Each structure stands twice: as C-alpha cells, then as structure tokens.
Amino acid sequence: MKRLLLLSALAVLAPSPAAQSPAFGLVIRNARIVDGTGAAWYRGDIALRGDTVVQVAAAIEPGGATVLDAGGRVVAPGFIDIHTHARRGIFEVPTADNYVRQGVTTVIEGPDGSSPLPLGEFLTKLEALRKSVNIGSFVGQGSIRSQVIGNADRKATPDEIRQMQALVEGAMRDGAFGLSTGLFYVPGSFTPTLEVIELAKRAARFGGMHKSHQREESVQVLDSVRETIAIGEEGGLPTQVTHHKIIGKANWGRSLETLRLIDAARARGVDVTSDQYPYTASSTSVASALLPAWALEGGREAQARRLKDPATRAKVRAETIAMIRDARGGGDPKNVQFASCGFDPSLAGKTLADLTRQRGMEPTIDNAADATLWLIEQGGCQGIFHAMSDEDVERILAHPTTMIGSDGEVPVFGRANPHPRSYGTFARVLGMYVRDKKTLTLEEAVRKMTSFPAARLKLTDRGILRPGMKADIVIFDPATVRDTATFEKPHAYAEGFTHVLVNGEVVFENGAITAARPGRVLYGPAKR
Structure with a gap:
C-alpha cells in the first residue's frame, strides 16, 4: 500500500507531457539538405536545440518547437570565409550585413601577413562586441616582423628570429589559427624564405596552418607557389595559396602550371591547398x-x-x-x-x-x-x-583543392567604392559558377564553402549539417541566388537567401537583419 501511495504522489508531482519542455527549440522542415560533405542532396528535416543540431531525418515531429518551413529550398551549413579583412568595419557594422546576406556565418581575419598585435587584446575586444557572425584570426608575419625589425630591407638576426618566434607562440596560445604571410607586401617582401620557415615551425607546434599572399602573382608566380609549398613542407604544417590568381595578360593560362605544382606536392605528401574569390580583378x-x-x-x-x-x-x-x-x-x-x-x-x-x-x-x-x-x-x-582572365579563375575554382574566400571587408553601405567581392563572392559562385556555367555541382560548391575550410581550420563542430554540430545554417533558393554588386555599383546585397542562423539563432529573415547577435569569437587549436 505504501508503494502505491508513493507512486501516486510521484504521478501527481510529475509534470504533464504538455508542461514539459519541447525536445527541440526549432525544426526546419521541407529542406533540400546539402550537408557540406559533398554528398548528394536529399530531402529532410533538421531539429535544433539551443546552438546545436540534434537530429537530421526524413521527417521530424516538431512537438512544441518553433517550425521554420524551408519550402523545398536548399538548407546548408553556414558559409565559412577563410580570408577576410573583417576588422575593417566589424566594430562599425557588427551585423556584417554584406556577409550575412550571402550566407556567411564565420569570417576569419588576419590574412596577408597583417594582424593586430597583441592578438589576444584584439580577440578580447571582439568578445565584448555584440555581433551577428562568428570571427577568428590568424597572426600576421608582416606585423610581427614590423614590430621586431621595422620596415627594413635586411635579414633578421638570430636574436630577432627568437623574438619573432616568441610572438608567434604567444599569438597561437591566444587563439590564432596559424601564421599568415604577405610576401608581396612590405615588410614581408623583405623576408627570406628560411626566416618564414622558422616562424612556421613555431606555429606548427601549436597545430596551426600557414597561408600566404604570395611574393609574386604574375611573372614569377610559379616560383611563388614553390615557395608557399616549401614553407609548409619544411615548416611541418598545412600551407595554403591564398586568393590564388594569375596576374597580367602575358601570364594568363599559367594556372595550369600552378595547379600542377599543387598536385605534385600533394602527391608527395605536402598538405597544400588554395582559396579564391571568383572575380577577374584584385584589390x-x-x-x-x-x-x-x-x-x-x-x-x-x-x-x-x-x-x-x-x-x-x-x-x-x-x-x-x-x-x-x-x-x-x-x-x-x-x-x-x-x-x-x-x-x-x-x-x-x-x-x-x-x-x-x-x-x-x-x-x-x-x-x-x-x-x-x-x-x-x-x-x-x-x-x-x-588584370586576370576568366579562364584562370574558372580553372582554379574547379580544382578540388580550392575553397572559397572573399578577401573582403565589412563595408559601411554606400561609403567609398569597394571591390564587389565583399558583397557577392559566395552568391556569385552559387549563381554564376553552379547554376549558370555549371563549373561546379551545388554539393561541391557548398563543400568548398563549409566543411573544407572548417577542416582546414580544425573547426570540428562546424561546416557540416549533422547531429552534434553547431547550428550555423543558411537557406537559399538555388534558382534565384545571385550577386548584384558590380565594380561600378558595389554596394548591393546578394539575392536568393531567405534565412541565416548563427549558433542556432536567426540573424537574417524576411529580407532583414534581426536583433539577434549570437556571433562568437572562435579560437585556434592551441586555445581550445
């Protein structure tokens, strides 16, 4: 009898099913799922709880969850832009409208050998900023050299190399994803390859990668690709040709040779890749x-x-x-x-x-x-x-080792005349090179924007739509997605995107940025 009374009391005290919290916070239904792996798309539903994807299935009963009907549109992981200058504007426009409106949920700073120093102070400032996107950073070799040596055209002394290595180590511990070089720019252009390799070795100790705005992208582009490969091979870390391009009409077509160099290096075990924006002009x-x-x-x-x-x-x-x-x-x-x-x-x-x-x-x-x-x-x-050709752009884009990176910034809408890549890179790939030219399949293009850069950055919880991953998600119509920004009128948002979620919260819907600011600072492997 006492046992029956106890069970009855527990039944009274237990909340009814209607009072319990729903299993999911949000369910995206009627989705054409492109999961980021490169696998063929399929139809299904996606359930989120908080900032995480918890279920992907053919059909999910939402219960008491909010339902977002994708209406048969593509649902994909949020795009990861591995090469941005987002510190140009992120504190003035923390909603990063130009990126969010083309499906970008993560921007990576510190390219071309240039980054704030100390990096930890910059990342702390970003932590305090209410923002719509995730952001992380590399540490710049040029910034480090400038701090230790200045803009002098000379070799570093052994003591100066030790000082620079210590700065690399400090930045990696602060959360850098790796070392970037801008050997085209002063003072990177004054830096011997062996000096870069010594800094790359230090980044390698902490799980970092190297990416380079190469020393030359025109007449000597092949030597530059060889140098980028050597930095990775001898530095013992993954290496990347950033904004891979061929400059100058006399050099057009040499992407055949630069891609052969990458293929040959990979065949002998060097982890080399590249990124690219889909335009025939640089900035x-x-x-x-x-x-x-x-x-x-x-x-x-x-x-x-x-x-x-x-x-x-x-x-x-x-x-x-x-x-x-x-x-x-x-x-x-x-x-x-x-x-x-x-x-x-x-x-x-x-x-x-x-x-x-x-x-x-x-x-x-x-x-x-x-x-x-x-x-x-x-x-x-x-x-x-x-100064670039369409043929080289398309050939580099189609190569399996190329991912997408805008090399853009966060512009104030209407100010100056920026390169349209800041507004259109990802939409341009999906509209022009997937739908119109069929250079890439939809699944491969999404892979180049999601799981590929995520793997490069060792972001193990982003870039793929599957249970346990962070809910950075974009919804778009592949039939209408397009870039509208031009060189003459660059301040124009991409079209065809209906919803963007960052860490499980909707930051863009119904053609407008929402009040949500769920963006986070993402840290490199040494700080995770």
Whole structure:
C-alpha cells in the first residue's frame, strides 16, 4: 500500500507531457539538405536545440518547437570565409550585413601577413562586441616582423628570429589559427624564405596552418607557389595559396602550371591547398600594386624622400610603367580603379586613366605612371586592378583543392567604392559558377564553402549539417541566388537567401537583419 501511495504522489508531482519542455527549440522542415560533405542532396528535416543540431531525418515531429518551413529550398551549413579583412568595419557594422546576406556565418581575419598585435587584446575586444557572425584570426608575419625589425630591407638576426618566434607562440596560445604571410607586401617582401620557415615551425607546434599572399602573382608566380609549398613542407604544417590568381595578360593560362605544382606536392605528401574569390580583378593599395617594394621601405617619410630625388624618382617611374603594362595595371590605365582615397574621396570609382586626364595628360601608360607617383605623394589610395582572365579563375575554382574566400571587408553601405567581392563572392559562385556555367555541382560548391575550410581550420563542430554540430545554417533558393554588386555599383546585397542562423539563432529573415547577435569569437587549436 505504501508503494502505491508513493507512486501516486510521484504521478501527481510529475509534470504533464504538455508542461514539459519541447525536445527541440526549432525544426526546419521541407529542406533540400546539402550537408557540406559533398554528398548528394536529399530531402529532410533538421531539429535544433539551443546552438546545436540534434537530429537530421526524413521527417521530424516538431512537438512544441518553433517550425521554420524551408519550402523545398536548399538548407546548408553556414558559409565559412577563410580570408577576410573583417576588422575593417566589424566594430562599425557588427551585423556584417554584406556577409550575412550571402550566407556567411564565420569570417576569419588576419590574412596577408597583417594582424593586430597583441592578438589576444584584439580577440578580447571582439568578445565584448555584440555581433551577428562568428570571427577568428590568424597572426600576421608582416606585423610581427614590423614590430621586431621595422620596415627594413635586411635579414633578421638570430636574436630577432627568437623574438619573432616568441610572438608567434604567444599569438597561437591566444587563439590564432596559424601564421599568415604577405610576401608581396612590405615588410614581408623583405623576408627570406628560411626566416618564414622558422616562424612556421613555431606555429606548427601549436597545430596551426600557414597561408600566404604570395611574393609574386604574375611573372614569377610559379616560383611563388614553390615557395608557399616549401614553407609548409619544411615548416611541418598545412600551407595554403591564398586568393590564388594569375596576374597580367602575358601570364594568363599559367594556372595550369600552378595547379600542377599543387598536385605534385600533394602527391608527395605536402598538405597544400588554395582559396579564391571568383572575380577577374584584385584589390590592394595603389602603392603596393604599382610601386616596387624597395621604394616603400621605411614608411611614408622615406618614400617621400626617394620621390623627391630626381634619379630615384626616374627609377621608380620606370618600374611603375612596367607594373602598369605587365602586371596589376592590366596593360591600360583604365584597368586601375580607385576604391577609396583618404585625401580625395571624390576619386572613389574613378580610374587611373581618369586621374591622368584630370592631371592634364593623355592616359598613356607613361603618363599614368607620373599620375601614380603624384597620387602616392598625396597619400595614396586603395585600388581595384583588372588584370586576370576568366579562364584562370574558372580553372582554379574547379580544382578540388580550392575553397572559397572573399578577401573582403565589412563595408559601411554606400561609403567609398569597394571591390564587389565583399558583397557577392559566395552568391556569385552559387549563381554564376553552379547554376549558370555549371563549373561546379551545388554539393561541391557548398563543400568548398563549409566543411573544407572548417577542416582546414580544425573547426570540428562546424561546416557540416549533422547531429552534434553547431547550428550555423543558411537557406537559399538555388534558382534565384545571385550577386548584384558590380565594380561600378558595389554596394548591393546578394539575392536568393531567405534565412541565416548563427549558433542556432536567426540573424537574417524576411529580407532583414534581426536583433539577434549570437556571433562568437572562435579560437585556434592551441586555445581550445
């Protein structure tokens, strides 16, 4: 009798099924699931609890959960952008609208050898920021070298190498995903390969990878790919050709050879990959693109002194003429477009040919070199450089070792004239290269945006739609997805995306950014 009374009491005290918490918080129904692995899509439902995917099945009974009807659209893992300059704008636009509206849920900072130092302070500042996207960072070799040596064109001493190794180690412990190099930029351009390898070895100890804006992407691009491979092979860590491209008409087609080098290295056991944005124009500072590295040594004051010396100016001018003719200038001043100019915002969107005419000269290459030197003396500009071929872009994109990375930033909508890659990279791949050109299958394109970069970064809980993974999710219509940003009108959001979730919370729906700010700082393998 006592046992029966106890059971009756427990039955009274136990909550009714209706009062219990639902098994799921959100169920996405009627999904065309592209899970990120590259496997064929299938139809099904996805259930979330908190920030995690807990079930994927042909049909899921939602119970008391909120239901999001995908309406047969593609549901995929949130896109991971492995190469961004998101610190340009993330504190001003923490919703990162340009990225969220094209399905990007994670942005990785610190590319091209440039990162904040100390990295830990930067990441702490990001932790305090209420943001819509996840963010992490590499540590930049150029930033480290600049702190220890400055912008001097010389080899590091053994003691300086030890100091730089200590900075790499500190950044890895702070949460860096690895070491980035920008050997095209000062002071990376002054760095011998062996010095980079010594820093790469230190990043390797903590599970990091290396990625490089290569020393040269035009005439000497093959040597640069060999160097990137060597850094990984001798440094003992995965290595990546970042924004893989071929610059200059005379070099078009050499992606056949750069990809052969990657294939050959992988065949002998070197873990080398690449990333790419799907455009035939690059973007960087006009000084870096059109002046020789030696002319940039020592910073602005040293540059100004060189340009005031007639003999040195003539030498710089000759090299600038060659760069406009054969490299990033694309063989014509009209192929150089200004993205932003601090000293004269009205130049944004205009070309080097326009500036040359504005200076009272015909837009020949020689005259454009004079206009370029004048521009540098005024403070310089960020530029866009039309100097690549569609064939190389498509060939690199199709290669199985290439993932997607925008090389973009977080622009303030309507300000300046940025490269459209910031607004359109991922949508462009899905619209132009999957649907229209059929360069990639839908499943392979999504793999290049999700599980591939996640594996590269050792993000074991993101990049695939399966139980136990974090609920970073994008929903889009493959029939309508497209980029709308152009070089003439870059401030235009991607279309075809209906919902974006970050860590289980909806950050974009019904064409608008929501009030949710669930983005997190993601840390590299040494801090997890």
